[in-house]
Amino acid sequence: MTSVATVTGGRDDSASELGHEAYELMRRLFPLCRSLTGSGVRATFDILQEYIQLSRSEVPSGTRACDWRVPDEWNVREAYIVGPDGTRVVDFQRSNLHVVSYSEPVRAVLPLEELRPHLHTLPDRPDVVPYRTSYYERTWGFCLSHRQLLELEPGDYEVVIDATLAPGHLTYAESKLDGRRQEEILISTYVCHPSLANDNLSGIVVATMLAKQLAERPRRHSYRFVFAPGTIGPLTWLERNRTRLELIRHGLTVACIGDDGPLTYKRSRRGDAEVDRAAEVALRDSGTPYRVLEFEPWGGDERQFCSPGFDLPLGAMMRTAHAAYPGNHTSADGLDRIHPRSLTVSIETCLAILEILDTNLTCINLAPDGEPQLGRRGLYRSAGGAVATPAEERAMLWVLNQSDGSRTLLDIAYRSGLPYATIARAAERLRCAGLLEERPRSEEHARSGESVP
Numbered sequence: 001m002t003s004v005a006t007v008t009g010g011r012d013d014s015a016s017e018l019g020h021e022a023y024e025l026m027r028r029l030f031p032l033c034r035s036l037t038g039s040g041v042r043a044t045f046d047i048l049q050e051y052i053q054l055s056r057s058e059v060p061s062g063t064r065a066c067d068w069r070v071p072d073e074w075n076v077r078e079a080y081i082v083g084p085d086g087t088r089v090v091d092f093q094r095s096n097l098h099v100v101s102y103s104e105p106v107r108a109v110l111p112l113e114e115l116r117p118h119l120h121t122l123p124d125r126p127d128v129v130p131y132r133t134s135y136y137e138r139t140w141g142f143c144l145s146h147r148q149l150l151e152l153e154p155g156d157y158e159v160v161i162d163a164t165l166a167p168g169h170l171t172y173a174e175s176k177l178d179g180r181r182q183e184e185i186l187i188s189t190y191v192c193h194p195s196l197a198n199d200n201l202s203g204i205v206v207a208t209m210l211a212k213q214l215a216e217r218p219r220r221h222s223y224r225f226v227f228a229p230g231t232i233g234p235l236t237w238l239e240r241n242r243t244r245l246e247l248i249r250h251g252l253t254v255a256c257i258g259d260d261g262p263l264t265y266k267r268s269r270r271g272d273a274e275v276d277r278a279a280e281v282a283l284r285d286s287g288t289p290y291r292v293l294e295f296e297p298w299g300g301d302e303r304q305f306c307s308p309g310f311d312l313p314l315g316a317m318m319r320t321a322h323a324a325y326p327g328n329h330t331s332a333d334g335l336d337r338i339h340p341r342s343l344t345v346s347i348e349t350c351l352a353i354l355e356i357l358d359t360n361l362t363c364i365n366l367a368p369d370g371e372p373q374l375g376r377r378g379l380y381r382s383a384g385g386a387v388a389t390p391a392e393e394r395a396m397l398w399v400l401n402q403s404d405g406s407r408t409l410l411d412i413a414y415r416s417g418l419p420y421a422t423i424a425r426a427a428e429r430l431r432c433a434g435l436l437e438e439r440p441r442s443e444e445h446a447r448s449g450e451s452v453p
């Protein structure tokens with residue numbers, strides 16, 4: 001029989017280094033001009049490949065993706081506005097937020113009043129530059145602070161957007177980690193935002209660090225990380241993976257997860273999937289502030305994975321969701337919003353969720369008639385009469401009591417209020433003492449060439 005469960009629990013010494021490594025990766029990725037498609041996405045994957053193994057897919061423009069089609073590819077080389085006095089008042093080189101993503105190319109000289117409809121600002125947040133996109137409507141534009149707009153003198157302005165918007169490809173990348181089983185845990189994040197930190201470089205770096213950590217660990221499940229542009233990316237991926245979706249046993253989307261807001265888990269559409277309970281227990285056990293939200297059909301890429309036609313058991317991990325931060329999709333979402341410590345706790349908590357999903361088991365008590373005599377087996381304190389029962393002993397009593405073949409270790413951790421790691425350790429001790437055995441999961445498939453334990 002295989003080991004009942006192996007849970008490391010606790011924190012290792014490299015924990016805080018994880019957050020710093022993630023933050024350094026963010027600093028490298030921050031300047032790149034990502035969009036739905038194009039060289040910024042590919043350059044992002046070039047850097048991620050220094051950390052994890054990635055395989056890329058290039059999907060031609062026009063390819064059907066559920067009810068959508070892959071758009072043309074957009075690449076921008078230069079974009080600027082020169083004022084009447086000859087100075088560059090707005091320049092893409094200073095910040096890629098300055099050009100509306102998916103702007104068509106333009107080269108013109110316009111009086112301010114004609115340029116004005118192409119200039120986007122936020123009058124009620126006059127110091128920040130907004131982030132704007134126009135993926136599915138052909139236009140061009142620039143974004144700047146409202147304060148700067150008010151300072152523009154009347155006169156003729158030279159506008160240049162040196163871009164191509166033409167049939168090309170949508171690029172997504174996957175990192176696949178084989179486990180003992182073919183069944184997969186899917187982790188997805190979106191890669192289409194330019195120089196914005198929490199939304200969603202934080203998701204990219206947390207997913208990357210998870211893949212890097214998991215590559216070093218023993219794995220029961222196989223893992224698949226998907227890095228793809230928002231909405232059209234998961235739609236494309238789902239369309240191309242329809243025949244193998246039944247292998248996905250659990251999943252998480254990871255986004256907006258580097259700020260100092262409380263860790264937040266949004267349930268799957270199913271609401272009672274194993275990942276929903278695993279996330280709740282891992283958050284409870286983490287000792288950090290957290291929230292659990294019910295499913296709703298808006299937000300991030302969970303909208304696609306949890307659409308009724310797919311209904312995958314996948315929840316969303318975040319901190320401050322994009323709609324909940326007033327500076328979202330503006331230059332206020334900079335690297336100064338990100339805390340390496342927050343990244344560390346985000347990564348650790350996601351790893352704890354994944355570890356629960358990877359080690360969770362249903363067991364059977366082999367001595368169910370009454371309480372087995374634990375003291376005789378060296379599992380119980382020898383001196384009687386103590387009022388408080390230590391957690392390790394309570395955990396063994398919970399595991400024995402609940403292990404009738406219908407409840408998992410996760411169910412027992414949830415019901416007992418004891419940490420999952422404590423429950424899993426108790427199960428392992430009971431297994432070694434011959435009091436417990438794993439109930440095999442009939443629905444699982446070993447990888448070809450490997451025996452089913």
Ligand code: ZN
Pocket residue numbers: 193199322329
């Ligand atoms: Zn966003």
